[in-house]
Amino acid sequence: MPSAPPVLSPEQLHALGEELDAIRARVVADLGERDVDYINRLIRVQRGLEVAGRGLLFAGFLPPAWIGGTAALSLSKILDNMEIGHNVMHGQYDWTGDERLNGKTFEWDTACPGEQWRHSHNYMHHTHTNIVGKDRDIGYGILRMSEDEPWRPYYLGNPLYAALLATFFQYGVAMHDVEAEQIAAGESALDDEKRDKLQAIWRKVRGQTLKDYVLFPLLSGPSLPFVLAGNATANLTRNLWAFTIIFCGHFPDGTEQFTEEETENETRGEWYYRQMLGSANLTGGKLFHILAGNLSYQIEHHLFPDLPAHRYGEISEEVREIRERYGIPYNTGPLHKQFGSVVRKIVKLALPPLPALPGLRGSEPGLNKPAAQARPPKRAATKAGSRTLPAPRTGARKLTAAKTGPRKRAAVA
Amino acid sequence: MINPVLRSSQIRPHGLGRRLLRSRLLGALTYPHGVDRYVELIHPLLLARDVRAEVTAVRHQTSRSVTLALRPNENWRGFRAGQFVGVSVKVDGVRLTRPYSPAGSEQAADGALELTVSTHPDGRVSRHLRDHARPGMVVDLTQAQGEFILPSPRPQRVLLISGGSGITPVMAMLRTLCQEGFAGEIGFLNYARSPTLALYDAELATLALRHEGLRVVRGFTRVRRSELAGRFDREHLAAVTSDHAAAATFVCGPPALIDSVRTVWAKDGLPEPAVETFTAPALRFDTDGAEGRVSFTASGRQAANSGLPLLEQAEDAGLAPEHGCRMGICNTCSTRKRTGTVRNVISGGLSSAGEEQIRICVSVPVGDVALDL
Structure with missing residues (x-):
């Protein structure tokens, strides 16, 4: 069971920020040909896989060709979206001055228009990471992924909605920025801005659909059903993979969520600290990391979203060492373990919170830590009843409170 | 990366091939990346729209220059004597663009281009070309630009x-x-x-x-x-x-x-x-008397006006705007100004206060300025 994170003094948070800034500055100074060669090689592999996959599917009536073609096209879409699209659109290669690698103009092979992704992901998610009510990656507006989200009978369907979201993930991501569920619930109006966004989504979806489900199947003549099935399978494989990796980034056991009050007037050090507490890594081999778009180094990615992702592995040891020195747990594990805990959370949060039972709180290891003593009474009173998960958010982590409230120094070497 | 099997003279898309490359069907099949992002992997000059050229000969007239013969692909529309062309090369992974004026006749056979590049002590592109240009090297080009041209009909x-x-x-x-x-x-x-x-x-x-x-x-x-x-x-x-x-x-x-x-x-x-003139005039910036704030609206960043050109101020604020020559020539850094007045450091002229495109490498804010960056 993960233990509650330490309380850091403002001075420690400042020092933490400076140490991380120094890592960043060092990598930035070292950026060069190696990084460009890497991403260009990956783009060549992706385009090659795509051409090979689509070519093989023309002979899709032969089972080996169908399997090989579908596999190649799936890999192509995964690489295009994860290691290339996601990372290029973060501006990780803007320093190259190459318009083909420009984060502001890059488009990817998925339903979500790049323009909207840059807003919903790069800005909303990366700035407000794991802030309930601000970071729409917490449940995509349809799932209950935080105990801070009040339970409603609707959430009984949590596992079902998650399965549907995973299956149609590219459309879920596409609708992310429009906040469609808020329009449906009457909470926000379908104004001109939203209409424009919907139109852009429609154009993108039309282009994607035309290519995958009309033109390539028609061009293949007698192989039409095989191409159709192969393309659909490749899109589905990419959807499931992207969902799995992305949900392992911020929801496994031990990742923290925050409220808007907690994060008001954050300093850079506090921002870094929140990014560390809210993200979790995955362990695996080199190929696994590439297919995961190096989001398996989610912690490093959230600290340095605009550094080329293939560098995260290289700096991960250093980041881990810094975290250990400050007593911040490094949340990592193999895919099956991390995803297993995400699935458990999805199922658990489908159910209403257990009523507060005497003795239950005492059994939560996190609350026995001295850190919990710093929890402001107001919060403790309002949250105690609804808390069902261990590793509770404590006031001690409340970053602003750490400045003024009782200070508990972490064990710092 | 040149495929040795295909010579560039064989792969330049003519007539039907070119129409096919530019067809809407191929555009739809390669959506959203576009045809060029696939065919360039077969040969770097095989492109539907972008201009690229292959270096066919390299000679050194002096120790401080290199003269290149270039064969542009079919997308090159030619130039008029006196115009310049933006040449992009990769130096340490960074794509840099500099303006060079072709020195050959505008009616050269086969659209061949001749560029003579003189090196500057700090010139990253010029030194890279002098030291590394070899036949077979591929460079990106812009179409020819500039009003410094011979008039037609010719004067006496x-x-x-x-x-x-x-x-x-x-x-x-x-x-x-x-x-x-x-x-x-x-x-x-x-x-x-x-x-x-x-x-x-x-x-x-x-x-x-x-x-x-x-x-x-x-x-x-x-x-x-x-x-x-x-x-x-x-x-x-x-x-x-x-x-x-x-x-x-x-x-x-x-x-x-x-x-x-x-x-x-x-x-x-x-x-x-x-x-x-292609030599940036020695510019002095009034960094002490600078007033106002610069807001980068797209990224939500802000900084006090340092008196330097906006491109440098944006870079100092951690942004990486697209740019080329950094001397007001190539227009790569052209950016939408939302509000505020800027002074052009070359002409000294003041802009209007409203919304307009400006070259941020040669624009210094006069008071508050908001840029779409």
């Missing part, structure tokens, strides 16, 4: 004045006129620091022998005994032209040369000659 008298690396656009004019069999008078005042650094020396001598109306006189500014003494002077004009007032005049070189020619023309009450 032409006067060309160049200094140092500024010889390239006027060399293109001279070669074009010679190839056309121009019957009028051409005067060419050509300055270099010393004979060892003089470009196109032998060719100029040959052309002068062959063309009756052409008078070429060279001045070496750092050698005492040369045909012309020292830097440009009114007296030098007599050596190449009978009447400078009647000649269509084209000047390209360092700012000091352009200033002295302009002074003579102004004194004589003549209209401004056509001029071009």
Whole structure:
């Protein structure tokens, strides 16, 4: 069971920020040909896989060709979206001055228009990471992924909605920025801005659909059903993979969520600290990391979203060492373990919170830590009843409170 | 990366192939990346729209220059003598773009281009090209740009004045006129620091022998005994032209040369000659008197106005705007200004306060400015 994170003094948070800034500055100074060669090689592999996959599917009536073609096209879409699209659109290669690698103009092979992704992901998610009510990656507006989200009978369907979201993930991501569920619930109006966004989504979806489900199947003549099935399978494989990796980034056991009050007037050090507490890594081999778009180094990615992702592995040891020195747990594990805990959370949060039972709180290891003593009474009173998960958010982590409230120094070497 | 099996002459898409590359069907099949992002992997010159060129020959006229022969792909629309082209190369992974004026005739066979690149001590692109350009190297090009061109129909008298690396656009004019069999008078005042650094020396001598109306006189500014003494002077004009007032005049070189020619023309009450300079003028920025704030609206960042050009201020704020020449030529850094007034550091002119595109590499804020970055 993960233990509650330490309380850091403002001075420690400042020092933490400076140490991380120094890592960043060092990598930035070292950026060069190696990084460009890497991403260009990956783009060549992706385009090659795509051409090979689509070519093989023309002979899709032969089972080996169908399997090989579908596999190649799936890999192509995964690489295009994860290691290339996601990372290029973060501006990780803007320093190259190459318009083909420009984060502001890059488009990817998925339903979500790049323009909207840059807003919903790069800005909303990366700035407000794991802030309930601000970071729409917490449940995509349809799932209950935080105990801070009040339970409603609707959430009984949590596992079902998650399965549907995973299956149609590219459309879920596409609708992310429009906040469609808020329009449906009457909470926000379908104004001109939203209409424009919907139109852009429609154009993108039309282009994607035309290519995958009309033109390539028609061009293949007698192989039409095989191409159709192969393309659909490749899109589905990419959807499931992207969902799995992305949900392992911020929801496994031990990742923290925050409220808007907690994060008001954050300093850079506090921002870094929140990014560390809210993200979790995955362990695996080199190929696994590439297919995961190096989001398996989610912690490093959230600290340095605009550094080329293939560098995260290289700096991960250093980041881990810094975290250990400050007593911040490094949340990592193999895919099956991390995803297993995400699935458990999805199922658990489908159910209403257990009523507060005497003795239950005492059994939560996190609350026995001295850190919990710093929890402001107001919060403790309002949250105690609804808390069902261990590793509770404590006031001690409340970053602003750490400045003024009782200070508990972490064990710092 | 050149595929040795395909020679560029074989893969240049002609007629039907080119129409196919640009077809809507291929566009839809390669959505959203576009055809070029696939076919360029077969051969880097095989593109539906972008201009690229392959280096076909490399020679060194002087120790401080390199002369490249380039064969552009089919998308190149040609140039007019005197124009420049943006050349992009990758140096340490960073794509850098610099303007160079083709020095060849505008009617060169097969659309071939000749670029003579003079190195600067700090010139990353020029030194990279001098040290690393080899036949087979591929560079990205822009279409030709610029208003420094020979008028059509041609004038009766032409006067060309160049200094140092500024010889390239006027060399293109001279070669074009010679190839056309121009019957009028051409005067060419050509300055270099010393004979060892003089470009196109032998060719100029040959052309002068062959063309009756052409008078070429060279001045070496750092050698005492040369045909012309020292830097440009009114007296030098007599050596190449009978009447400078009647000649269509084209000047390209360092700012000091352009200033002295302009002074003579102004004194004589003549209209401004056509001029071009690729040396960024030594600019002084008022970093102490700078006022106001700069807001980068797209990224939500803000900074106090430091008095430097907005491109540098954006970079100081951690942004990486697209840019090329950093001297107000290539327009790569063109960015939407939402509000505020900027001063153009080259012309000194003030912009309007409203929304407009500006070149941020040569624009300094005057008070508060909001940029779409």
